[in-house]
Amino acid sequence: MLTKAERTKQFILETAVPIYNEKGIAGANIDDVLEATKLTKGCLYGHFEGKDDLSEQVIDLALKMVSDKIRAEVYKGKTIKGKIFAFLDFYKNPFETYISGGCPIFNTAVQVDDNYPFIKEKVAKVIKMGQQELTALLQEGINNGEFSETLDPVVFAFKLVASVEGGIVMCRVMETAKPMHGLIKSLKMELEQHIV
Amino acid sequence: MLTKAERTKQFILETAVPIYNEKGIAGANIDDVLEATKLTKGCLYGHFEGKDDLSEQVIDLALKMVSDKIRAEVYKGKTIKGKIFAFLDFYKNPFETYISGGCPIFNTAVQVDDNYPFIKEKVAKVIKMGQQELTALLQEGINNGEFSETLDPVVFAFKLVASVEGGIVMCRVMETAKPMHGLIKSLKMELEQHIV
DNA sequence: TCACAAATATACTAAAAAGTATATTTTATC
DNA sequence: GATAAAATATACTTTTTAGTATATTTGTGA
Numbered sequence: 001m002l003t004k005a006e007r008t009k010q011f012i013l014e015t016a017v018p019i020y021n022e023k024g025i026a027g028a029n030i031d032d033v034l035e036a037t038k039l040t041k042g043c044l045y046g047h048f049e050g051k052d053d054l055s056e057q058v059i060d061l062a063l064k065m066v067s068d069k070i071r072a073e074v075y076k077g078k079t080i081k082g083k084i085f086a087f088l089d090f091y092k093n094p095f096e097t098y099i100s101g102g103c104p105i106f107n108t109a110v111q112v113d114d115n116y117p118f119i120k121e122k123v124a125k126v127i128k129m130g131q132q133e134l135t136a137l138l139q140e141g142i143n144n145g146e147f148s149e150t151l152d153p154v155v156f157a158f159k160l161v162a163s164v165e166g167g168i169v170m171c172r173v174m175e176t177a178k179p180m181h182g183l184i185k186s187l188k189m190e191l192e193q194h195i196v
Numbered sequence: 197m198l199t200k201a202e203r204t205k206q207f208i209l210e211t212a213v214p215i216y217n218e219k220g221i222a223g224a225n226i227d228d229v230l231e232a233t234k235l236t237k238g239c240l241y242g243h244f245e246g247k248d249d250l251s252e253q254v255i256d257l258a259l260k261m262v263s264d265k266i267r268a269e270v271y272k273g274k275t276i277k278g279k280i281f282a283f284l285d286f287y288k289n290p291f292e293t294y295i296s297g298g299c300p301i302f303n304t305a306v307q308v309d310d311n312y313p314f315i316k317e318k319v320a321k322v323i324k325m326g327q328q329e330l331t332a333l334l335q336e337g338i339n340n341g342e343f344s345e346t347l348d349p350v351v352f353a354f355k356l357v358a359s360v361e362g363g364i365v366m367c368r369v370m371e372t373a374k375p376m377h378g379l380i381k382s383l384k385m386e387l388e389q390h391i392v
Numbered sequence: 393t394c395a396c397a398a399a400t401a402t403a404c405t406a407a408a409a410a411g412t413a414t415a416t417t418t419t420a421t422c
Numbered sequence: 423g424a425t426a427a428a429a430t431a432t433a434c435t436t437t438t439t440a441g442t443a444t445a446t447t448t449g450t451g452a
Contacts, residue, residue: 003419004428024220024222027311030410039430042414050410106306110307113218113298120369124371127370155381162358163355163362165358167354167362169302169361170323170354170358172305174320175320183354186348186355200449200450236400236401237402238399238444241440394451395451396452400447401446402443404441404442405441407441408438410437411435412434412435414433415431415432417428420427
């Protein structure tokens with residue numbers, strides 16, 4: 001069983017995740033987190049060294065949450081095609097994202113670009129890992145005869161993620177989900193062109 | 197001729213553009229801008245009502261700069277295909293972006309999502325306008341016989357922007373330009389599939 | 393080139409945010 | 423259920439950032 005302190009720390013992190021995702025690392029502040037958790041400074045600083053430490057762990061959790069969720073969704077697909085389709089369908093609603101405020105992987109990637117080198121490392125790792133996994137999945141589809149050799153797994157894995165992530169941002173700012181649906185349909189068709 | 201004040205204001209805005217693009221709206225602060233311009237508070241506050249006013253005008257300029265630049269690049273293409281290719285080639289270097297720190301349209305879109313409703317409106321307008329222009333361009337290509345009816349201009353215009361913008365972010369965080377080149381090649385091939 | 397208004401600099405205040413010292417409460421173990 | 427240690431709350435200080443009042447300088451038209 002988790003100790004009280006461990007539960008409190010987890011609670012702080014979980015409460016802070018959507019705040020950070022919505023307001024960004026620089027935009028989020030300690031007081032926002034205290035307000036949301038109804039805890040106090042003394043408590044928060046008992047669990048974290050300071051804002052940087054909190055930020056790092058919050059982003060860490062957000063990245064882990066969304067990565068795990070995507071993996072779980074992909075896992076549901078029976079075939080490789082089914083898994084890729086499941087991946088795409090995960091992105092179909094740009095407004096009710098798994099964590100409120102859009103995709104934390106991308107949101108973070110944009111913010112940490114020049115600032116926050118530590119966090120940048122973490123996001124890079126998550127994205128690289130995702131690319132490897134998707135690429136391996138597509139390669140498996142070629143190996144097991146689902147897809148033809150005409151499919152370039154590395155390129156298509158990148159195209160998949162870049163376009164859906166970009167699509168989410170665009171749809172959110174334009175306040176319409178429609179283009180996302182067209183995009184997902186188009187990507188599914190593109191994959192189907194390589195089905196043997 | 198521009199008056200001294202007009203030139204100073206323009207100088208402040210132009211100097212602030214990369215700062216805002218690199219550090220974000222919440223991350224950028226007045227002192228950063230004063231430091232970079234070597235000007236003083238009195239001067240800056242003579243030209244802007246406050247940080248919000250400055251932020252708004254800086255983002256406005258950044259959006260205008262990059263939009264104009266993209267239009268100019270696209271304009272160079274002789275055929276519609278040439279114009280689309282020129283658009284894609286604009287994004288080929290994720291590190292030396294036209295404005296330092298990545299694409300300001302996208303960077304801004306991510307940040308303003310929940311906060312800054314005024315600026316969100318502006319970004320939305322820019323993105324919608326871009327989509328309209330790209331869609332019209334593709335439609336023109338269909339009309340003039342360059343492309344077949346199999347091309348869906350609305351969907352492809354969205355796919356183009358979403359993927360290259362997403363690609364930029366991913367490449368920047370992973371610190372490799374290679375996937376961007378694969379993506380652009382893939383998008384060019386996708387367009388060429390519809391050439392009659 | 394003088395005058396004066398516009399532009400800019402200086403030196404402050406105000407507000408917001410982070411961080412800390414210490415008191416109080418709670419939890420877990422005996 | 424008493425107690426010590428851990429967890430949390432309170433009440434501060436410090437730092438950072440935004441904003442302002444006023445003095446000084448500079449550009450520009452008469």
